[in-house]
Amino acid sequence: MEWRNEIKILFWIIVFFLLAYFMPLESARFQEAIAATLDLVRWYAREHVILCLLPAFFIAGVIAVFVSQGSVLKYFGAKAKRWVAYSVASVSGTILAVCSCTILPLFSSIHKRGAGLGPAIAFLYSGPAINILAIILTARILGWELGLARVIGAVVFAVVIGLMMAWIFRKEEKEKEEAQLNIIVPPEKRPLWQTALHFFALVLILVFANWGQPAEGVESGGWYFIWSNKWYITGFFGLVLAYSLVRVLKISLWKVAASVFTVILASVLFAGPMIPFVLAIASLAVITLTSNQEENREWTISTWEFTKQIMPLLALGVIVAGFLLGSTHGDTELAGIIPDHWISTLVGGNSFWSNFFASLVGAFMYFATLTEVPILQGLIGSGMGQGPALALLLAGPSLSLPNILVIHSVIGAKKTTVFVALVVVMATISGLIYGSIV
Secondary structure (H helix, E strand, C coil): CHHHHHHHHHHHHHHHHHHHHCCCCCCHHHHHHHHHHHHHHHHHHHHHHHHHHHHHHHHHHHHHHCCCHHHHHHHHCCCCCHHHHHHHHHCCHHHHCCCCCCHHHHHHHHHHCCCCHHHHHHHHHHHHHCCHHHHHHHHHHHCHHHHHHHHHHHHHHHHHHHHHHHHHCHHHHHHHHHHHHCCCCCCCCCCHHHHHHHHHHHHHHHHHHCCCCCCCCCCCHHHHHHHHCHHHHHHHHHHHHHHHHHHCCCCCHHHHHHHHHHHHHHHHHCCCCHHHHHHHHHHHHHHHHCCCCHHHHHHHHHHHHHHHHHHHHHHHHHHHHHHHHCEEECCEEECCCCCHHHHHHHCECCCHHHHHHHHHHHHHCCCCCCCHHHHHHHHHHCCECHHHHHHHHHHCCCCCHHHHHHHHHHHCHHHHHHHHHHHHHHHHHHHHHHHHHC
């Protein structure tokens, strides 16, 4: 009815009016929460949009356009052997090394290509959870016991949660599987090695561009060597991508050469990687959109579709997470509207409630790749128990409020709610078991 729509509009007008009228601007905590929100948004824009999300969107576009539906169905669909599907999905994080937001375009892409709900959810969870860099850092800073427990828990979680999601929604999945059995898969357009070269060139650019700084005081070893030379390594894989653009996608050599020259020149003229990286992304979009190959244009158009779907929801989620839980990164410690000491007090010991609360906070708080470790180090120093620490490690990196909003737009409210509930419950149980052992 039309009058119901008018009442809804009136309701939101009143809500926003009351929020504005009673806004506690004089409150120091409110002012700090606003500062935390703006700081988190700025930090997220500087550290994650360009280096993490933009490459991830292009990788999702590769899956959507160049990775054939037959390949997705072979490993993740109804015809795939279950042990193959869950094995591939559950260890994907060791390759991708992404955060809970960067995994979203990739998850959305394989889901749209026909991946079963169980393997797709296993992939969604494992991508950030089994990040090999974060696991190494966990073991080094928080102890090998917690690092080992994180590895075992993350792999088990990915498989079990995927299987449980497939079982809970088995009726829908059965209909999907029956439909897939009738799909006639067209032959591959190109050899598998060409698609793999193109895909992994982008994945390795993403991985090395976001390679984390080693622990303070560490100035030797493989991690430090890669970190200190990561832009040279990233540039090398950029050249591999350039080769792939010419060899695999048949883009004119002069266009690719001009783009490479522009990026190299920018890296010489400007300090820092951001301007060359932005120019590389922009050049990639231009040369694919102006290509005479329809498939190349579809790649960038598909990338843009993922960007439109995901970015607004991520932005909203980051804003809400910053306001409620604050902004903690590097040397920045800005509290949200929820006081920090409430959290540190509630996660002490190894009770059911401390583990449950740690899991719940972890599920909604935003952790960028590797930042969960120093945050946990501070919480443990403030009295956090070992069980709640593991619970937060198993729930936090794979979920966040921005992540949940996007998952909802891909698989719907019911499935998203069940997924989040499974992660929180399993993280709580794991924390209780680990806390009782340690």
